[in-house]
Amino acid sequence: MRELDTITSNRIMVAVCIVFILLAAGLLTGCSTNQPVITTGTIHVNAMLDGSPWVGPVNFSVTGQDSGTAVPKTYTNIPVGNYSFNYISGGPSDASLAGITPTSPQTVAAGDTITFTLNFRTKEVARSNIVVKATLTQSEGVVPWMGPVSFTLTGPQTITGASVPHPYAGIPVGDYTLNYISGGPPGTILHDITPSPTQVLSTGETIIFTLEFR
8 A cells, every 4th residue: 555655646746747847838938929029129300490390391311211301200110220310401491400419320229219300490581671761852952751652662571661751670681672653742753763773682781762753
């Protein structure tokens, strides 16, 4: 009987060991099949205009990737490694590229996302002043005149006027043309616009258009 008990006990221990071995093998197999290894990352490209998000056409390149033609743009499944970003052209109108953050190149690690941001700033527009006035030629001579006159100033900015004299401040520089429409001293006609109907407004200057009535 003792010999039989010993054999039975040994068989039970062997069975228990086999169960533990099978369970351990199953756990190892599960760990190896349910957790895939990540080997790629993501690159995101966006833009800012004066500190606010901007969306639109812009040309750029990223090392080893298709060229971009607009932002925002996302590149997925990027192999790990170093990537450089290059701005080519485009962006908001009347703006210039102030910089790219963070600095290039950047490293893409497995499972990570890096972002390149194009920082644009609105260009400062040079501005100056325009004055429109009128004179009246009488028998006594030429005298200043004030009153209702309809006219337009055309150029980088279009201005509509209804009376003279009239100063206009903070006008973008460029070529301006004064177009007389109607009005002026009763019983007179417009004789000339001096020094010329078209003048160039430069930075820091004031140009004067004079409507000469007779």
